[in-house]
Amino acid sequence: MIEPFVLRAALAGVGLSLATGLLGSFVVWRRMAYFGDATSHAAILGVALSFAFGLPLYAGILAVVVAVALIVAGLSGRGYQSDTVLGVMAHSALALGLVAVSFLPSVRSDLSSYLFGDILAVGWRDVALIWGGCIAIAGLILWRWDGLVTATVNEELAQASGIRPDRERLVLTLALAVTVALSIKVVGALLIAALLIIPAAAARAFSATPERMAALAVLIGAGAALGGVAASLSFDTPAGPSVVVVAFLAFLLSLLRRADH
């Protein structure tokens, strides 16, 4: 008989991988890795503000993360050197969040659960939120799939085909922000970006088309979630980092495959 907390952890991880696999592929294709960092680090600031103003946790995180995501997307679209802007935003948001949290003794005590997540402590409400949110995000991405991929390949090409690249970018930005907010309890602010990038990077070596890569990224992410939870139970390791380590092992395996070519 599986313990309920293990079942919840497995469900949360698998549900999340649905969104992170699809979005993570776009993060890799569009070189948005830093964007994942900037938005996820902003989540810590969201945690602090939620507690300070007595807001529901997910709502507070979502508000801050969406705001930072839109600022970053706006700035990088305006010709600022985008990796610099993203670097400034990512680390400033994290530092601001940590400073803000230090004024709140109640959060300070379990700060590490927001930095690294605690998938073994998610409740049924979290599981429901994650599945609801991730199915909505996956639906949005699949609905707009061809337009998103075309705009990712080349913006001019997309525009000439009647697709608005700026609109597709906004869809991705918002979907990423929501995913980050949903995943903070699972892997924490410091490792969300890893969950976006590593499964997609591992899937690359086995894929000839974007569809296959995205589908494999979802599967690898789900496998990493299950493997990480199992490893955490067996070896008493922290759950979030264990999930990322299993994903990393999948990435290492994919390097062997790439060396074949």
Added chain:
Amino acid sequence: MSLLDAVGLGVRHGDHQILSEVNLTVDPAEIVTIIGPNGAGKSTLVRALIGLERPSAGRIERAPDLRIGYVPQRMKVEAGLPMTVRRFLSLPHRVSDAEAEAALARTGVQGIGNRQLSRLSGGQFQRVLLARALLARPQILILDEPTQGLDQSGMAAFYRLIEELRRETGAAVLLVSHDLNVVMRASDRVLCLNGHICCEGAPGDVSAAPEYRALFGGGEGEVLALYRHHHDHVHDHGAHGDHDHHHHGDAA
């Protein structure tokens, strides 16, 4: 009814005036070439025509539901993005295998549907881009420096293909180029761009225009000879210079 009209078009990037007072019309089935030195605003003009640049002045009119077949300049496919030729041809609208293969065959690259885009040679890649553009059954083909990286015979073959496609499909062609020698003979009309339209008209007239000579210097005799040799169209456009050169300074 013309397909594409730019009227008094201006584009600014911050303080930098890239284009000013550009008037351009493309009618069905004609081949229009835009030539100009590097930094003349050629790619900006193309981006404005397809709707990616917001005009700071003037306006752009497209025929209703205009189908554009676009071949971008130097498109780079991100190494992290796996993409077969076949899959690429179905972006953004799915096409059947038969249609895809027919388009590849028409542009002379049949049987490469399973190859990765990133593994193609420059010439193959240009032909795949052209095949994809054809699948949209375009009323106008817009090609931005399509022969970069091709050798002389590759260029000539590519332009021959464009002319054939124009005859077969009736699509207009808007070509951006700085390789004048090969381009001119294929064109019905040439516009010389340097931030504004310096001169325009039939290719022979443009290459004789003083504004053109000022921009491109010597070698016109050679261009003209090459051009006349192959020239068998009738033109009713006269070259006319734009003698109002007050914005020369910021376009340089």
